[in-house]
Amino acid sequence: MKKRFLNSIKICLPVFFATAAIHFSRGQEEIQIQKQINVPGQTKPIPVALEGFSGEVADVLKFDLYVQGFSFVAPDAAQYQISGTVAGSVQGRVVDRVAKSTMLSRSYTGASLRRQAHAFSDDIVQAITGKKGIGQTKIAFKAQAANGNGEIYVADFDGHNAQSVTHDNTIVAAPAWVPGRLALYYDSYKLDNPDVWYHNLTTGQRHIVARYSGSNISPAVSPDGSKVAMILSKNGSPDVWVGDADGSNLKQLTATPEDESSPCWSPDGQWICFATRVSERRVLAKVPAGGGAIQRIPTAGAPNPTEPDWSPDGKWIAFTSQTAGFDICVVPADGGAPTVLVQGEDPSWSPNSRTLIFARRTGGHYVLSVLDVFTKQVKDIARISGNDSQPGWAR
Amino acid sequence: MKMMKLTCLLAFTLAVVLAATGCRNHRPVGVTPLPRGAGSTIPEASPGPTLAGDQNAGGGPLANIEDINGMAADRTALAGYTVHFAYDSAAVRKSEKANVQAAADALSRDSSTKLLIEGNCDERGTEEYNRSLGERRALAVRKELVKRGLDPTRVFTKSYGKDRPVDSGHDESAWAKNRRDDFVLLHPKSGS
Numbered sequence: 001m002k003k004r005f006l007n008s009i010k011i012c013l014p015v016f017f018a019t020a021a022i023h024f025s026r027g028q029e030e031i032q033i034q035k036q037i038n039v040p041g042q043t044k045p046i047p048v049a050l051e052g053f054s055g056e057v058a059d060v061l062k063f064d065l066y067v068q069g070f071s072f073v074a075p076d077a078a079q080y081q082i083s084g085t086v087a088g089s090v091q092g093r094v095v096d097r098v099a100k101s102t103m104l105s106r107s108y109t110g111a112s113l114r115r116q117a118h119a120f121s122d123d124i125v126q127a128i129t130g131k132k133g134i135g136q137t138k139i140a141f142k143a144q145a146a147n148g149n150g151e152i153y154v155a156d157f158d159g160h161n162a163q164s165v166t167h168d169n170t171i172v173a174a175p176a177w178v179p180g181r182l183a184l185y186y187d188s189y190k191l192d193n194p195d196v197w198y199h200n201l202t203t204g205q206r207h208i209v210a211r212y213s214g215s216n217i218s219p220a221v222s223p224d225g226s227k228v229a230m231i232l233s234k235n236g237s238p239d240v241w242v243g244d245a246d247g248s249n250l251k252q253l254t255a256t257p258e259d260e261s262s263p264c265w266s267p268d269g270q271w272i273c274f275a276t277r278v279s280e281r282r283v284l285a286k287v288p289a290g291g292g293a294i295q296r297i298p299t300a301g302a303p304n305p306t307e308p309d310w311s312p313d314g315k316w317i318a319f320t321s322q323t324a325g326f327d328i329c330v331v332p333a334d335g336g337a338p339t340v341l342v343q344g345e346d347p348s349w350s351p352n353s354r355t356l357i358f359a360r361r362t363g364g365h366y367v368l369s370v371l372d373v374f375t376k377q378v379k380d381i382a383r384i385s386g387n388d389s390q391p392g393w394a395r
Numbered sequence: 396m397k398m399m400k401l402t403c404l405l406a407f408t409l410a411v412v413l414a415a416t417g418c419r420n421h422r423p424v425g426v427t428p429l430p431r432g433a434g435s436t437i438p439e440a441s442p443g444p445t446l447a448g449d450q451n452a453g454g455g456p457l458a459n460i461e462d463i464n465g466m467a468a469d470r471t472a473l474a475g476y477t478v479h480f481a482y483d484s485a486a487v488r489k490s491e492k493a494n495v496q497a498a499a500d501a502l503s504r505d506s507s508t509k510l511l512i513e514g515n516c517d518e519r520g521t522e523e524y525n526r527s528l529g530e531r532r533a534l535a536v537r538k539e540l541v542k543r544g545l546d547p548t549r550v551f552t553k554s555y556g557k558d559r560p561v562d563s564g565h566d567e568s569a570w571a572k573n574r575r576d577d578f579v580l581l582h583p584k585s586g587s
Contacts, residue, residue, distance in 0.1 A: 105424045105425065106424070106425040106426065106427055107425070107426050107427070108426070108427045108428075108429060109426060109427070109428045109429065110428045110429040111429035115429050116427075116429060119427055119429055123427070144558075148555070148558035148559050148560075171555065171558050173522065173523065173526065173556075174522075174523055187526075192463070193460060193463075193553060194526070194553070194554065211460060212457070212460060213457040213458050213459070213460045213551060213552070214457070214530055214533075214534070214551075214552045214553070214554075215526065215527065215530040215552075215553075215554050217523065217526050217527070217554075218523045218526070218527075231523075231526075231527055233530045233534060233552070234457060236457075236534060236538075237531065237534060238527040238530050238531060258531075259485070259524075259527035259528050259530065259531040260527060261523045261524045261526070261527040262521075262523045262524065275524060282524075306520070306521045306523070306524040307521050307523065307524070320521050322519075322520070322521065326521065345521050345522075346521060346522065346523075364518075364563075364565055389522060390522060390523075
């Protein structure tokens with residue numbers, strides 16, 4: 001009998017694992033289903049109930065989850081119940097009310113309550129969507145004074161803990177992160193000319209990457225950090241150039257009489273996408289990073305495209321379309337119809353390719369906002385100056 | 396066989412019950428320690444290099460960017476000859492050619508002078524787009540001057556995009572004033 005029981009366990013174990021596998025694949029199926037309905041601007045938010053949190057922690061959780069596609073509903077209408085306490089430190093758990101299981105139960109220590117709340121929001125997003133959250137990510141941006149001068153800032157993605165990284169009181173522009181590093185490229189008029197600078201945020205050391213006659217602007221760092229694409233006008237017209245990280249070994253990738261602008265890299269490092277003009281009409285185009293023929297990226301229905309940014313997962317190119325105002329749009333990187341999302345300019349993708357940060361004009365000034373691309377849920381982040389723009393998401 | 400099935404079912408049920416019981420246990424099962432402080436602190440920027448030698452060592456028709464350092468800027472001499480542009484255009488219109496000629500004449504009168512053309516845009520385009528458009532506007536006028544026989548290495552260009560409007564209004568009359576190239580006449584600094 002005992003032997004038989006053991007045998008049955010032996011047989012049973014694989015069966016049990018098979019069941020688990022089915023459960024797992026069911027989970028996969030659900031994720032796939034979610035992917036299918038993840039259409040930019042048309043996805044329904046995930047209903048959650050938030051209970052037990054107060055003050056700053058509640059504010060952080062609400063902000064983080066809202067801009068990652070969650071909506072807050074009464075407990076009985078929620079798919080997931082998020083509850084916990086803030087007694088000196090954050091404790092939280094997530095219960096799947098449909099499957100009636102605890103998905104997450106965790107306490108957080110150290111740092112600030114704010115940081116703990118962000119860490120919890122990341123765990124919530126990971127548990128429910130299977131994707132890495134954006135709660136603890138960083139952004140860089142430009143804060144401009146009324147006289148046009150400004151400084152480059154670095155902050156949490158929600159605008160908190162902002163720190164000025166320059167103190168030059170000059171025109172600055174277009175901060176771009178080196179992927180995976182605490183380092184930026186940006187444009188500064190500090191030496192009375194728009195030059196491209198590299199700035200190591202750990203040491204404070206910086207140096208000039210490009211300073212030629214005319215424009216040296218719009219730096220974009222390759223995914224592996226080894227190259228930088230820029231707009232230089234040293235050959236008589238603003239063109240796309242690419243060089244090594246220190247600005248050496250420059251290669252001219254476009255030679256049009258038009259004004260190219262805002263280069264960005266495909267995540268595989270093979271392409272550089274930029275804005276240019278064909279027959280007096282603004283278009284998006286891409287060129288092989290090593291040089292070659294320029295190809296149009298169709299954006300029919302979203303006129304006057306500029307400021308492209310390629311999503312880290314390679315699937316989308318976000319850009320600004322200009323009509324009477326400005327709209328944030330996304331278009332499949334491999335071609336297809338663009339989707340107009342919300343009013344705004346200069347989108348930059350989050351590391352998980354789901355959220356965009358962008359600048360929005362209000363009363364002649366810019367404020368920064370974050371947008372969940374799939375649900376179109378959008379919120380302004382904390383303001384540093386009266387005029388914050390050109391956000392770049394660290395990734 | 397029936398027994399085996401039953402045991403299987405039991406084992407599975409047990410697993411589910413265990414999981415479900417875990418859910419009623421309100422003590423967190425994991426602890427995430429976070430680093431002290433709100434995050435890394437960014438040190439002050441270094442002052443950066445002093446003016447270095449021109450990296451455009453190849454020469455060519457462009458001005459040497461560092462040559463501008465020995466020059467004193469005179470913003471008034473050609474202040475009345477600002478070149479204006481149509482919306483979203485870098486074409487030098489016929490109505491503006493007299494202003495271009497005035498700059499050409501000033502340069503011709505004194506061979507020690509040089510010229511800085513500052514390209515500007517109205518606020519309607521996106522930021523980096525405007526920075527490129529402003530440069531194209533400055534380069535378009537530079538081209539006109541070269542056509543008139545001026546040495547291209549005497550002419551510098553600089554785009555401010557939409558960062559230096561002369562009129563901060565948000566209507567067409569303000570925008571028309573802001574779509575412009577300003578001329579800055581450069582004289583050798585005394586002693587240089």
